[in-house]
Amino acid sequence: MRTPHAPLTTTVMAAALAAAVVAPAPAAGADAVPPPGTYYVQSATTGLNAADSAGTVEQHRPRGDEDRQQWNLRADGAAYLLENTDRPGVCLGRDGDRARTVACTGPDAPWEITPAGADRFTLAVPGADRRLTVAPKAPGATHPAALAVGTGTDGLAAWYLTPVGPVTHPMPPRDRRTLDQVTFLTAHNAYANGVDGGFAPPFVDLFPNQTRGIERQLADGVRGFMLDIHQTPDGAILCHNSCTLVRRPVALWVDLQRIVDFLHARPDQFVTVFLEDHVDPGVLRAELARVRGLPDVLYRPDRTGVRENGWPALADLTAAGHRLLILTDHSRAADRAAGLTRDSFGVMYQREWTVENHWSMGPGVGASDWSCYSRWYDAGTDIPLTRTEPGFRPLFVMNHFRDAALASTAGTDNSKLADRARRFCQPAARKKPNYLAVDRYELGDPASAVAALNTYTYP
Incomplete structure (x- = not known):
């Protein structure tokens, strides 16, 4: 998707970044303990990683090679040891019913690791019915950070051993690449650009998330668009937090029409729209009805067996004309209460089709937080990035x-996008990012990360 406006990165950089994630060790079978190597011990319940926290073993947000979250797995007779990479000689172990770091030579360090299906494992005390487990959570709370050793339920005692250096494979030919194997450059708050119209009250709109209009974004290779919509007497309007005092506001249908017109002109392209959705379902349905040609390109994964058979090849989607996927962050339960679900008119519920990491790395200046954890893990929701x-x-x-x-x-x-994707977010989700969402996509060359990710698959 090279264009005169936003050239994609050099082949050398893409190849180097792709090579960096390829490990020489063969992949372990689903029914076997992985080979010796460096792993994250990752809860299948929360997606969070076991970390050494001053002697206590806690589940923390995935932070790559930071925060003492990496463990060297090796055999110890019929059992296994998990030695912390930052503290040689110190292993993930236990002290009674608590998970602790202990001397690797001590009796509380070995674990019996047993496959538990779906690439998951249990870590049990040798010869005992006691396993490493996430503690149950109280009503209205998240799971406690400290890990336990006990007779927890199968779900709470299920762990991924996620390799720090995963084995990857070359990307298949273009006609066989499935949608979940491809990565797209995505514009965060794509509407907040100050070119197509107003998006916020005065002063706030002095700091646009993007500086190029939707049509230019499409021409530059952006294929994912994050749009915030709010309800006004005029329908679904694109604005940030509040539409009050917005100068020259833009309606959702206007930007969708730009995207649909682009797709009609470029039948080999695929676009995804993400709605931060603050409107009633009937209002959204009426808004979409104004977009000429939308039914011709709308993609309905709910009607094509995706949940049963996996994502189709991108080439098959474009050949069938299914080239626009629209997702909403709205709640299906709330829509049922309102009597009209959005998927009845082609808008998919994002929590059912995607996983997504937390939306912010921190304030606009100063240090950033690169930890990669689910946007939908809180007191009311458990959707880990690792969900499959x-x-x-x-x-x-x-x-x-x-x-x-x-x-x-x-x-x-x-x-730094490629580095964070490779070292932090890809292992946190146990899958390759499909959408890289950034502000000011023309700065810092984030297209290089997209190009690198599109050279390999993460099986």
């Missing part, structure tokens, strides 16, 4: 932006 289903892998939306879009910060952050 038999035959189905959700698409992974990777957010990489701050609370405020400052040009200098966005440029620096975007130049």
